[in-house]
Amino acid sequence: xxxxxxxxxxxxxxxxxxxxxxxxxxxxxxxxxxxxxxxxxxxxxxxxxxxxxxxxxxxxxxxxxxxxxxxxxxxxxxxxxxxxxxxxxxxxxxxxxxxxxxxxxxxxxxxxxx
Amino acid sequence: xxxxxxxxxxxxxxxxxxxxxxxxxxxxxxxxxxxxxxxxxxxxxxxxxxxxxxxxxxxxxxxxxxxxxxxxxxxxxxxxxxxxxxxxxxxxxxxxxxxxxxxxxxxxxxxxxxxxxxx
Numbered sequence: 001x002x003x004x005x006x007x008x009x010x011x012x013x014x015x016x017x018x019x020x021x022x023x024x025x026x027x028x029x030x031x032x033x034x035x036x037x038x039x040x041x042x043x044x045x046x047x048x049x050x051x052x053x054x055x056x057x058x059x060x061x062x063x064x065x066x067x068x069x070x071x072x073x074x075x076x077x078x079x080x081x082x083x084x085x086x087x088x089x090x091x092x093x094x095x096x097x098x099x100x101x102x103x104x105x106x107x108x109x110x111x112x113x114x
Numbered sequence: 115x116x117x118x119x120x121x122x123x124x125x126x127x128x129x130x131x132x133x134x135x136x137x138x139x140x141x142x143x144x145x146x147x148x149x150x151x152x153x154x155x156x157x158x159x160x161x162x163x164x165x166x167x168x169x170x171x172x173x174x175x176x177x178x179x180x181x182x183x184x185x186x187x188x189x190x191x192x193x194x195x196x197x198x199x200x201x202x203x204x205x206x207x208x209x210x211x212x213x214x215x216x217x218x219x220x221x222x223x224x225x226x227x228x229x230x231x232x233x
Binding site: 043 | 170220223226
């Protein structure tokens with residue numbers, strides 16, 4: 001079945017370091033891909049999305065490119081801030097016809113130190 | 115513009131009891147999905163409601179049931195609570211549309227969740 005695999009955390013970085021969080025997926029059809037972020041005590045917020053191969057999603061300095069050939073959607077940011085500390089979830093949606101659910105990875109906790 | 119609102123934010127129940135969680139979708143959204151997020155895990159799909167009907171269901175027992183009202187708000191009911199039902203329950207709304215595969219690409223807007231503790 002469809003699935004999402006994320007790198008395990010926690011990831012601890014110093015402020016202004018480069019961030020990469022790996023995400024790979026298995027899906028039938030052509031899913032849309034998403035990154036959501038969850039701050040402590042809150043629900044999930046959409047960070048960025050890509051709906052087809054080679055699309056690049058970007059927001060708040062974060063980027064991810066939909067790579068069909070490697071079935072990946074890695075999240076990157078050039079210079080992290082303390083305020084980026086949160087849990088990041090990779091997700092896919094809209095795979096086989098007639099399915100409405102999103103499938104989430106297990107999340108990667110990021111801690112940024114000042 | 116209010117986003118997705120959920121109530122209650124926290125609740126504690128004992129095994130065997132029943133619980134009802136409520137969700138009001140974002141303005142302009144007509145579809146509500148419910149997800150269960152266990153501690154340290156990603157959200158797991160419970161079911162989705164559109165046009166007051168359950169459109170799709172995840173791998174959850176019949177103890178989990180739901181309802182959608184004409185104003186698009188929704189309830190999640192869990193009967194005969196088990197310790198393993200302790201989790202954060204997330205409601206997400208979206209614009210449903212009438213097509214299958216395209217609906218999956220619609221962005222979900224999540225509420226802050228209802229944290230259920232079963233003792």
